[in-house]
Amino acid sequence: MAHSMNVQSSYQLARERYAAVGVDVDHAIERLKKIAISLHCWQGDDVGGFEGGDGELGSGLAVTGNYPGRARSPEELRSDLEMAYSLIPGDHRLNLHACYGEFDGPVDRNEIGVEHFQGWIDWGKSQAVSLDFNPTFFSHPKADDGFTLSAADAGIRQFWIEHGIASRKIAAAMGKAQGNACVNNFWIPDGFKDTPASRKNPRTRLADSLDKIFSDSMNPAETLESVECKLFGIGSESYVVGSHEFYMGYAISRQKLLCLDAGHFHPTEGIADKISSVLMYVPELLLHVSRGVRWDSDHVVTYSDELQAIMQEIVRGDFLGRVHIGLDFFDASINRVAAWVIGTRNAVKAMLAALLEPTERLQQFELEGNYTARLAMMEELKSMPFGAVWDQYCEMTDTPVGMDWLAKVEQYELDVLSKR
Ligand SMILES: C[C@H](O)[C@H](O)[C@@H](O)C(=O)CO
Numbered sequence: 410m411a412h413s414m415n416v417q418s419s420y421q422l423a424r425e426r427y428a429a430v431g432v433d434v435d436h437a438i439e440r441l442k443k444i445a446i447s448l449h450c451w452q453g454d455d456v457g458g459f460e461g462g463d464g465e466l467g468s469g470l471a472v473t474g475n476y477p478g479r480a481r482s483p484e485e486l487r488s489d490l491e492m493a494y495s496l497i498p499g500d501h502r503l504n505l506h507a508c509y510g511e512f513d514g515p516v517d518r519n520e521i522g523v524e525h526f527q528g529w530i531d532w533g534k535s536q537a538v539s540l541d542f543n544p545t546f547f548s549h550p551k552a553d554d555g556f557t558l559s560a561a562d563a564g565i566r567q568f569w570i571e572h573g574i575a576s577r578k579i580a581a582a583m584g585k586a587q588g589n590a591c592v593n594n595f596w597i598p599d600g601f602k603d604t605p606a607s608r609k610n611p612r613t614r615l616a617d618s619l620d621k622i623f624s625d626s627m628n629p630a631e632t633l634e635s636v637e638c639k640l641f642g643i644g645s646e647s648y649v650v651g652s653h654e655f656y657m658g659y660a661i662s663r664q665k666l667l668c669l670d671a672g673h674f675h676p677t678e679g680i681a682d683k684i685s686s687v688l689m690y691v692p693e694l695l696l697h698v699s700r701g702v703r704w705d706s707d708h709v710v711t712y713s714d715e716l717q718a719i720m721q722e723i724v725r726g727d728f729l730g731r732v733h734i735g736l737d738f739f740d741a742s743i744n745r746v747a748a749w750v751i752g753t754r755n756a757v758k759a760m761l762a763a764l765l766e767p768t769e770r771l772q773q774f775e776l777e778g779n780y781t782a783r784l785a786m787m788e789e790l791k792s793m794p795f796g797a798v799w800d801q802y803c804e805m806t807d808t809p810v811g812m813d814w815l816a817k818v819e820q821y822e823l824d825v826l827s828k829r
């Protein structure tokens with residue numbers, strides 16, 4: 410009770426402070442409530458999936474750590490997700506990979522259908538969690554040579570084209586069932602460890618395969634399709650077929666969504682500055698909010714300058730209706746449910762901070778050429794009582810304030826995760 414009274418009184422003081430700089434805190438909170446972050450299913454089980462194979466991760470991806478409690482079945486993953494959602498303020502989405510389907514026996518990737526995801530669709534409905542989707546072009550014998558949609562072998566290409574087409578149908582069914590578009594994101598690992606003799610040929614084949622996959626148009630109210638670039642992966646250090654320039658051109662020319670993953674560029678290159686540029690030419694964007702440490706290491710998202718810059722760019726550019734925010738990290742060295750909670754709470758928190766900026770006032774200073782006032786205000790904003798608004802948001806959405814969520818995860822670890 411005392412806790413709650415402190416939250417309330419701090420919030421009232423914070424409201425006044427923000428009002429004094431022209432910010433309507435209640436309005437910011439109303440906007441925040443409508444922003445759904447897509448939690449990635451693969452944090453819960455180290456990108457293993459439920460296809461029943463050896464679950465070995467390849468294709469330039471790597472998860473480190475062996476913290477106990479990895480989800481081993483759809484039921485366990487759903488239970489862990491429900492725990493995570495209960496500790497994150499707001500209503501959020503789930504980003505599902507094709508390898509997380511529910512299969513009675515061996516079903517190859519080109520044979521997957523909506524029936525394998527009905528359990529997820531039903532669960533999403535029961536939890537009011539909308540789904541996003543991804544075809545899985547990795548951890549499969551037909552990807553072991555490092556190439557899928559751009560493979561020189563026509564048979565391999567055809568197999569993966571069929572997988573891409575199957576994934577579109579599943580994504581559309583998900584979107585139809587949930588009444589809002591399911592974002593279907595295409596990432597492929599294709600690339601060379603060493604210097605290619607032809608950089609052109611695989612890219613020509615990739616464009617052709619993608620065109621075959623996307624040859625039918627889909628209802629955008631049901632599914633939106635995005636393509637994700639990458640700079641390099643383990644084993645594809647010298648050349649990645651789906652580079653930034655490749656997919657930027659592809660997305661613009663085919664009017665697809667571009668996916669910008671924060672870990673897929675040079676280590677000091679951020680994605681925040683790319684948002685307003687890319688949105689000049691593509692209809693919408695998907696973000697994979699991640700944190701690279703020295704490389705695309707997919708660390709849990711922290712409340713970093715880069716994270717704040719991403720959210721600021723979305724708000725300052727008035728892009729909330731055109732940017733889909735997904736997360737992409739996998740850390741097996743800490744409690745996996747806590748990883749989701751920490752990363753997602755940070756993403757929501759950074760969005761709240763961005764919504765608490767007096768954007769119009771800052772942009773007016775800029776128009777007037779008053780860069781002194783612009784800088785002065787940006788700096789003062791950094792020490793505004795933002796934490797009090799965040800605490801109030803947690804309380805009003807029935808989620809734990811401050812560190813209180815951790816005790817719940819620790820209890821869940823004791824009761825559930827440690828018994829796996
Ligand atoms: C598992 C995901 O599809 C994957 O992380 C992809 O989005 C990616 O970022 C690969 O590096």
Ligand SMILES: [Mn+2]
Pocket residue numbers: 596637670697737
């Ligand atoms: Mn990604």
